[in-house]
Every structure is written in structure tokens, then in C-alpha cells.
Amino acid sequence: MSNTESRNKAYADASPYVLRANNDGADGITTLRLNRPDELNALSEGMLASLQAELDDIATDRTVRVVVLEGAGRAFCAGHNLKEMRTNYSLAYQKKLFATCSQMMQSVLRLPQPVIAKVGGLATAAGCQLVATCDLAIAADTVRLATSGINVGLFCSTPGVAVGRSVARKHAMDLLLTGDFLEAPRAAEIGLINQAVPKGLLDETVSELAAKLARKSAHALALGKQAFYRQLEMGISDAYAFTGKEMARNMMDRDAAEGIDAFIEKRNPEWDQGSRDGDDG
Numbered sequence: 001m002s003n004t005e006s007r008n009k010a011y012a013d014a015s016p017y018v019l020r021a022n023n024d025g026a027d028g029i030t031t032l033r034l035n036r037p038d039e040l041n042a043l044s045e046g047m048l049a050s051l052q053a054e055l056d057d058i059a060t061d062r063t064v065r066v067v068v069l070e071g072a073g074r075a076f077c078a079g080h081n082l083k084e085m086r087t088n089y090s091l092a093y094q095k096k097l098f099a100t101c102s103q104m105m106q107s108v109l110r111l112p113q114p115v116i117a118k119v120g121g122l123a124t125a126a127g128c129q130l131v132a133t134c135d136l137a138i139a140a141d142t143v144r145l146a147t148s149g150i151n152v153g154l155f156c157s158t159p160g161v162a163v164g165r166s167v168a169r170k171h172a173m174d175l176l177l178t179g180d181f182l183e184a185p186r187a188a189e190i191g192l193i194n195q196a197v198p199k200g201l202l203d204e205t206v207s208e209l210a211a212k213l214a215r216k217s218a219h220a221l222a223l224g225k226q227a228f229y230r231q232l233e234m235g236i237s238d239a240y241a242f243t244g245k246e247m248a249r250n251m252m253d254r255d256a257a258e259g260i261d262a263f264i265e266k267r268n269p270e271w272d273q274g275s276r277d278g279d280d281g
Contacts, residue, residue, distance in 0.1 A: 017050035019072075028065030028218075029210045030058060037073025042081040043126050048100050055107040062273065065214040065221075067111065068206060069134060070118040071127075076143070079125025079159075082152070098158055101126060105133045105162065109229050112222035114213050118206045119184070119193065124148045128175075129159035132166040132192060135225065138206050139184040140199035145192065151179040165232070167191050217255040217271045224250075 019033040032054055034041035041047070058064050071077050085097065108115050108130075117131045119139035124146045131137050131145065139145075147156035147163060156163075156176055164172040171190045175182065184196035197205045213221065227246040231239040250256055254272045262269035 017044075017047045018054050020054055022064075027211060028063060028214045029068065029207075030061075030064045030066070031068045031070065034069075034071040034077055037071075037075070039081065040075035040078035040122065041071040041073070041127070042078050042084075043101060043130075044081040044084050045097070045100075047081075048104055052100075052104045052107060055104065055111060058113065059107070059111055062218075064113055065218050066210045067113050067115045068118050068210055069115055069130070071121055073121065075122040075127070076117070076119045077123055077127030077130055079127045079129075079149070102158055102161075105129065105158075108133050110226075112225070113218070114221055114225065116206060116210055116213075117193075118202065119143050119145075120199070120202055125156055126159055128192075129156070129162045132159070132162035136209065137193040138195045138197060138202065138209065139187065139193050140202045141184050141196040142199055143184040143187075143196070144181040145184070145187050146179060146181045147175045148179040148181075150177065163192065217259060217269070219253055219255050219272065220250060220259075223253075 015035060017035055019035045021031045021033070023029040023031070032051070034047065034051070036042065036044070036047060043051075058067060080097070080101070085094070088094075114136065115134045117134035117137035117139075119131055119137060120143065121140075122144060123131045123139075125148055128145045128147050131139075147159045149156040149159070156179075160172065160176050163175060166172075167175075167190045171192075174180075182190075182192070184193065187193045188196045195205065223246065227243055231243050234242060255269075258271065259269045
């Protein structure tokens, strides 16, 4: 029995919370599908545990070059499972739940591979947070997003971390204070998502983007993703010092040599499939 099968057997529900599919061929694209459509793919304890386990597996899987995250049914993710949250009202339980969710969100950021949110349906509260956390996000133009916790008396403080790092402060506060829905085209305008496309083109658009990323150097993508998020936490002088060292380290990598040589020689590069961690140079 595989690790994924063992985890799923431990859950009370008959079907897995998260479905994982590797695309046919050697393109290295893996899709994770939140699989509780009847619950609008809410981030229940089971969903969080399953998603965390899949992210942990993918982090060390060198055959995976790009991750696509989507939701089954009419929602991408409707945030936390409020009914489940009300079954245990202790402060300790609530702290643990939000810490678990925050850990999962940070795992998305730390994942070596780029993560694309494929948003085909509703994304609210922590679901909107998940969209904002992913490296890239493409939504159907019919989709609505919101940090709607304020409407039930629960301010979206943790979603505000991701949303506030994706859009300008006034836009973030508008979403957080009002809880109003944002149409996908407007979400693209303010930078919460990258694109809003006709629903019939969502699959094709995401597939093309994932394939484009899968053709890049996995090592350079991993190093660059890590460096980008780390420098955001620094002052500008420290950020330049840090990223300068990262670029120098990147130049010592086999893929950089191959990519530059291929450019000069007017041919396609042949990327190394080995280490992503940057310690091989």
C-alpha cells in the first residue's frame, strides 16, 4: 500500500480528501484536486492533513516540476469548515487549527516547484488565502473571491497575511473590512490573480502555463522561488546583497552554464535533472 493510500485509509470518509494525478508523459506536471465538492472543498482537519502530506511528498519528488492546485465541483475552496470549528470551541483547539493551516500555506511557499492555482469556482476566506499563497493563479472569469470572515464576525487575519502580500494595502483592507465579493476580472486588475479567462479556456490556459514552466530549469526555478520570497522579508540593501549572492551561486550551476551555452549556440538547452537545492555548485 502506498503512502497516499495509507493516509486516505486513516480518514473516516470513503474517498480521499485530495486527489493527486501525474499528467501522462514525462512533462513533470502534477495536479492536486481538493476533493470535497459537497463541502465546497473546505479546509477541514482532514483536508489540511491530506494536503500537507501531499505537499511534503512533492517537495522531495524530483520528477515533479510544476504543481497545479484545483478544486472539484463548483468551488475552489470555501475556507475553513465552520461547522467543524464549532464542534470544539476551546482556545487551544482554535490555535492549533490556525497554526496547522498556516503551516500548510507556508509549505506551498517553500515548495521547490512553482504552484499554479487553477480557480474554477468560489474562493472565500482561507480559500482566497490559498489562491493568494500560490505562486501563480488563473481563474475563470465567472469566479468570485472574498475574504468574507467579517460577515460572520470572524476577521480574516490569517488570510490577510497572504492577501496583503499580493495586493496593495488599500485593496487588501477593502476586501478584509467589507467581506465583499470580488469578480475574477477585477481580482486580476488588482493583482490577486494573474489572469481571468473564459471558463471554457481555463483548462487550456493553465495547461499551457504549466507546460511552459515545466520546460524551464527546475533547479533555477527552485533557487529563484526561494530567493524571491526570502528577499521580500528584507530591507532593500540586504535584499540586493542576498540576491546578488544567490545569482552568483546560480551562475555556478550546471544549468546556467548549459542555458547560456545553448543561447550562444542557438539550440535548445538540455537541463540537468539532478539536485534542486543549489548545493551542487
